[in-house]
Amino acid sequence: MGMNNGRPAGMPGTGAAVLRMARRVASVISDCNEAQRRLLALRLAPDTYAADSDRAPDTYAEFLFRTSGWLLHEPAACERAAG
Numbered sequence: 001m002g003m004n005n006g007r008p009a010g011m012p013g014t015g016a017a018v019l020r021m022a023r024r025v026a027s028v029i030s031d032c033n034e035a036q037r038r039l040l041a042l043r044l045a046p047d048t049y050a051a052d053s054d055r056a057p058d059t060y061a062e063f064l065f066r067t068s069g070w071l072l073h074e075p076a077a078c079e080r081a082a083g
Helices: 014-044 060-066 077-082
Strands: none
Touching: none
16 A cells, blocks of 8 residues: 555545534534524513414513514625525
8 A cells, every 4th residue: 555645645635524524513513503593582572472472562661672672684685695
């Protein structure tokens, strides 16, 4: 078995495969983090626990209370265009 640029000749691209796997793991962790953050925002939203959350608020104070939690912001246009 010979050597190819410091690697055993029988395992070409092993480093690239490890790098691809690391990127996949990082992507899964990032997706789990985003899902956990969104779930927390939804669980802490006051509108979730309101008796009549499907109707419009009666007063401005009620509107402010309902929107007092974390707001889920829409991604920037460049992020939406990227997919």
